[in-house]
Amino acid sequence: MSPARAQTSQAAIVAAARVLLEDGGLDAVSMAGVAERVGIRAPSLYKRFDDRGALLVAVASDVALDLGRVLADEVARAGDDPGRQLEALASGYRSFALATPRAASLLFAGVAPDVTPTPESQAVAARPVLDVAEAIVGPVRALAAARVLTAFAYGFTSMETAGAFRFGGDVEEAYRLGITALRSGLEATA
Amino acid sequence: MSPARAQTSQAAIVAAARVLLEDGGLDAVSMAGVAERVGIRAPSLYKRFDDRGALLVAVASDVALDLGRVLADEVARAGDDPGRQLEALASGYRSFALATPRAASLLFAGVAPDVTPTPESQAVAARPVLDVAEAIVGPVRALAAARVLTAFAYGFTSMETAGAFRFGGDVEEAYRLGITALRSGLEATA
DNA sequence: ACCTGAACACCGTTCAAGT
DNA sequence: ACCTGAACACCGTTCAAGT
Numbered sequence: 051m052s053p054a055r056a057q058t059s060q061a062a063i064v065a066a067a068r069v070l071l072e073d074g075g076l077d078a079v080s081m082a083g084v085a086e087r088v089g090i091r092a093p094s095l096y097k098r099f100d101d102r103g104a105l106l107v108a109v110a111s112d113v114a115l116d117l118g119r120v121l122a123d124e125v126a127r128a129g130d131d132p133g134r135q136l137e138a139l140a141s142g143y144r145s146f147a148l149a150t151p152r153a154a155s156l157l158f159a160g161v162a163p164d165v166t167p168t169p170e171s172q173a174v175a176a177r178p179v180l181d182v183a184e185a186i187v188g189p190v191r192a193l194a195a196a197r198v199l200t201a202f203a204y205g206f207t208s209m210e211t212a213g214a215f216r217f218g219g220d221v222e223e224a225y226r227l228g229i230t231a232l233r234s235g236l237e238a239t240a
Numbered sequence: 241m242s243p244a245r246a247q248t249s250q251a252a253i254v255a256a257a258r259v260l261l262e263d264g265g266l267d268a269v270s271m272a273g274v275a276e277r278v279g280i281r282a283p284s285l286y287k288r289f290d291d292r293g294a295l296l297v298a299v300a301s302d303v304a305l306d307l308g309r310v311l312a313d314e315v316a317r318a319g320d321d322p323g324r325q326l327e328a329l330a331s332g333y334r335s336f337a338l339a340t341p342r343a344a345s346l347l348f349a350g351v352a353p354d355v356t357p358t359p360e361s362q363a364v365a366a367r368p369v370l371d372v373a374e375a376i377v378g379p380v381r382a383l384a385a386a387r388v389l390t391a392f393a394y395g396f397t398s399m400e401t402a403g404a405f406r407f408g409g410d411v412e413e414a415y416r417l418g419i420t421a422l423r424s425g426l427e428a429t430a
Numbered sequence: 431a432c433c434t435g436a437a438c439a440c441c442g443t444t445c446a447a448g449t
Numbered sequence: 450a451c452c453t454g455a456a457c458a459c460c461g462t463t464c465a466a467g468t
Contacts, residue, residue: 158395158398158399158404159349159398159399159402159404161351166402166403169406172406173407191417193407193408193414194409194410195414195417197405197411198392198396198414198418198421200399201392201395201396202388202391202395202396202418204395204398204399205391205394205395205396206388206391206392208348208349208394208395208398209349209387209391209394212348212349212356213356214348214349214356214362215387216359216362217366217383219383219384219387220384223384224383224384224385227381227388228387228388228391228392230425230429231388231421231422231425231426231428231429232421232422232425234424234425234428235421235423235424235425235428236421238424238425239417239420239421
């Protein structure tokens with residue numbers, strides 16, 4: 051008679067998946083593990099997500115929205131100088147990526163096939179970068195410059211968190227060198 | 241009596257895994273699939289590799305050695321100007337990454353945990369980049385500059401092959417903008 | 431309308447047995 | 450020394466049955 055009432059929610063499922071992801075990597079995000087964390091059984095997850103891929107897309111999108119908030123905050127607190135806003139975006143993104151590296155790995159390059167944030171959530175994360183890029187290089191080159199900045203920050207932190215910088219040296223200094231070089235190089239083409 | 245003779249080799253197994261990887265992604269590199277391609281059964285693979293992770297490390301290392309050859313060739317054909325050598329490295333890497341995107345995705349950031357080329361093979365791939373970087377910014381900053389260039393090229397092509405550039409625009413032009421900005425920015429700090 | 435146990439096909443891995 | 454079938458634990462997913 052009384053139909054079974056919901057014992058969880060999409061948001062709770064995504065949150066549980068993010069915890070498992072950050073704790074144990076993508077392999078640790080099993081349907082059974084996620085279900086247990088929200089107090090149900092694996093088959094019930096399919097009432098809310100088509101399959102594991104759809105759940106991971108929701109996770110990636112959730113991460114992108116978080117990043118968008120962080121980056122917008124950074125810009126807001128950086129004052130009016132576009133160059134300083136760019137530095138704030140760069141260090142803000144790196145902090146985000148180092149704090150939650152496995153979440154960040156889902157942001158741009160499909161770790162698993164087709165696991166990427168939705169276009170809408172990606173647009174939220176990209177907004178502050180596009181605004182700052184436009185202030186530096188103008189509207190015509192804004193998209194290209196934003197892609198350049200994102201690619202560098204994403205590539206660098208991905209390599210850093212994966213342990214790919216194995217020949218010593220000061221990694222943070224290298225990041226700053228890259229940002230400085232990009233900033234002066236982009237300002238020169240403005 | 242006559243002990244079973246080898247029906248395959250490490251190199252053949254790695255080659256088979258690379259074909260499956262490029263055709264169907266990392267999930268398509270199953271032990272059974274690889275084994276079938278070299279004419280044996282899955283359990284026999286464990287005579288040559290500790291586990292699937294070790295096989296993937298061998299694949300990633302094989303890719304890194306290929307990349308090292310490609311990049312060294314690019315530099316050799318670019319003449320003596322370090323700035324032009326840098327451009328050649330950048331376009332050579334992008335061609336490599338677009339031609340074999342799933343192989344390239346194994347090069348720097350662990351798609352799966354701990355799947356990265358061996359330090360030795362990574363050093364081979366890094367050598368041409370370090371040499372060109374040193375010619376541009378000098379020995380003290382060479383390592384940092386090489387990391388910056390690698391991070392940008394890797395990050396950009398990873399995003400490109402994952403389809404992360406979804407808001408239109410000329411993607412190749414953005415890549416060139418990034419390389420140009422980095423080149424002029426690094427030359428300015430030399 | 432949501433939840434569940436049982437079942438299916440698939441996967442990585444181990445191991446005793448073969449040659 | 451290498452190869453194999455059988456077995457194990459695990460996974461994503463489906464589905465009929467429950468409330």
